[in-house]
Amino acid sequence: MNASIHHIPVCPFCQRLEILLSLKGLRDQITFNVVDITKPRDPRLLELSKGTTALPLMEIPGRTALKESRVLLDYVEELYPDPPVARPDPYEHALESLLVEREGGFGAAGYSFVMNQDPAKRERFSERMLAEYRAINDILVNYAPGKTFFFDRFGWAETVFTPFFMRFWFLDYYEGFELPEGAQYDRVRLWREACLAEPCAQQVQFDQIVKLYYDYAKGAGNGALVEGRRVSSFVFEPDWPGRPMPPADKYSVSASDAELGLV
Ligand SMILES: N[C@@H](CCC(=O)N[C@@H](CS)C(=O)NCC(=O)O)C(=O)O
Structure with missing residues (x-):
């Protein structure tokens, strides 16, 4: 190309x-x-x-x-239509688009949750995230022909959403967020697990996301500096494998550059 x-x-x-x-x-x-x-x-x-x-x-x-x-x-x-990742059939692709339409709201819910600094608002952010998962669950139940993926394999909607599922490991770590048990979440849980396991989608790892996104958890996105710090957690040097896991308690602990292994 x-x-x-x-x-x-x-x-x-x-x-x-x-x-x-x-x-x-x-x-x-x-x-x-x-x-x-x-x-x-x-x-x-x-x-x-x-x-x-x-x-x-x-x-x-x-x-x-x-x-x-x-x-x-x-x-x-x-x-490069071959092999197709989106469904070539227009109706089937329209079904995929129903799900893909939700990616903006889903992404915004996860990022605003991790960046929240007010413990009193935690529940509100958690509920907004859960509402997004329920909406995806409903679309999968009502429109997905597939039993695990949307169709019979990892495809278009999976390509769009999987990177968010991986970024939202930061919610597991910094917010203790998990999907509740129950029919409202079972279909999307199955889908998410299958997406996370896709061999073509293994470009990032749990520890990498948790370490690099520490500053997002402290309210500073896109490489911005947290007050009192001199190095962003988003830097490539020192690289993430050599850094310790950050403290999970984002609301009452503020790790220093040294504690994060950045200097
Ligand atoms: N709507 C855009 C969003 C891209 C985006 O927000 N990228 C972020 C990183 S996750 C970025 O480049 N941030 C750095 C910056 O904006 O300076 C897309 O889908 O490509």
């Missing part, structure tokens, strides 16, 4: 693209340029993106660069 992708390896929107390319056997044919968002952005990238900073960004020689993960997914799917 004559294109390169500027990305953040731990970003869920970027991971969508990696999953799609892996499912198509194309992951190794594309150059991925890693962007460190804790550093000032390269002006050349800002020029390519027309001034916005969010990644992924696809650079295509001789053409205007493309951005927005779902736009990039559509582009790759149309450019």
Whole structure:
């Protein structure tokens, strides 16, 4: 593929693209340029993106660069229809879209929950997250032809949602959040487990997410600095495997750069 992708390896929107390319056997044919968002952005990238900073960004020689993960997914799917990841049948793809429509609200519920700093609002955020899971459960029960995946295999909706399921490990760790037992959650639980186990979606790991997203849990997103700290938990050096697990109690403990293994 004559294109390169500027990305953040731990970003869920970027991971969508990696999953799609892996499912198509194309992951190794594309150059991925890693962007460190804790550093000032390269002006050349800002020029390519027309001034916005969010990644992924696809650079295509001789053409205007493309951005927005779902736009990039559509582009790759149309450019390389074989093997199809989205359902080629328009009606079946419309069913997938019913689920994909919910990704914005689902993502926002999880990120606002992890970034919340007020323990009194914890229940409200937890309920909002559960409502999103129930809505997905309902769509799967009412529309999914498949028994585990939406259809018979890991496909389009799974590619869109799996990176969020992985990021939301930060809710397990920092919020003690888990799906309750019961029919309102059983179908989505089954789906989520199958998504997490997909071999083409193993680009990130639990400890990596928990360590890198510590600052999100302290209310500072996108490489921003937590007050009193000098190094973002989002840095690549020192790399996450050598760092200790952060304290899980985000509401009353504030770990220092040294305690997080960042200096
Ligand atoms: N709607 C965008 C969202 C992308 C996004 O928010 N990316 C974040 C990382 S998870 C980012 O690049 N943040 C750095 C920044 O905005 O400077 C998409 O789907 O591509």
